[in-house]
Amino acid sequence: MKKFIFLVLILNSPTVFCQPDSAAKKPSPAPRLDTISYYVVNNESISLSSGGAVYKVNDKIVSERQWKKMTMGASKIKTCTPCVVKTYDSNDTLVSIGLQNKKCTVGSDAEFFPNGKYKVTGQYKNNACGVKDGMWNYYNMSGKITEMELYKDGKLLRKTKM
Numbered sequence: 001m002k003k004f005i006f007l008v009l010i011l012n013s014p015t016v017f018c019q020p021d022s023a024a025k026k027p028s029p030a031p032r033l034d035t036i037s038y039y040v041v042n043n044e045s046i047s048l049s050s051g052g053a054v055y056k057v058n059d060k061i062v063s064e065r066q067w068k069k070m071t072m073g074a075s076k077i078k079t080c081t082p083c084v085v086k087t088y089d090s091n092d093t094l095v096s097i098g099l100q101n102k103k104c105t106v107g108s109d110a111e112f113f114p115n116g117k118y119k120v121t122g123q124y125k126n127n128a129c130g131v132k133d134g135m136w137n138y139y140n141m142s143g144k145i146t147e148m149e150l151y152k153d154g155k156l157l158r159k160t161k162m
Contacts, residue, residue: 033082033083033084033099034080034083034084035083035084035085035086036073036076036077036080036083036084036085036086037069037073037086037088038073038074038076038077038085038086038087038088039057039069039070039071039073039087039088039089039090040087040088040089040090040095041057041058041070041071041074041090042058043056043057043058043059044056044057044058044067044070044071046067055067057070057071057090058090060090070090073085077100077102077103078102078103079102080100080101080102081101081102082099082100082101082106082107083099083100083101084097084098084099084100085097085098085099085100089114093112093114094112094116095111095112096109096110096111096112097109097110097112098110098124099124103129104129104130105124105129105130106124106125106126106127106128106129107123107124107126108121108122108123108124109121109122109123109124110122113139113141115141117139117141117142117143118137118139118143119138119139120136120137120138120139121136121137121139122134122135122136122137122149122151123135123136125153125154128153128154131153131154132149132151132154133151133152133153133154134150134151135148135149135150135151136148136149136150136151144162145162146161146162147159147160147161147162148160148162
């Protein structure tokens, strides 16, 4: 009788132990975030002249199209929940890229030198506005790490110069 019960258990074990778990589902892909281009604009203006409108950004005359491109990003940031923000200077050089939720910096963040190499990389706490958390690396213009800082909930725990 013991052999019979053992055989029944062994023969039924593939159905008991190998059935797919109906509660386990494939993880859904991460939602695709909107990307907003934001330009560092110290001042902008529109003036009228006899030849029509004159558009200026950072004291430089630009086309209407360029003016709109460089001034519209700020209003979009206020409504992103969350979004990727790419910040450019007036020469269209990438200055930084990071995650924002409305006007709060959250998640990964990176700043770049004009040559495109990293200047700073780090992480902001996801549920706190602009609070550094984890390792922050600072680079020289050739891309080598010059300094490292470790943060926990916005408090600097350790600073290492290379």
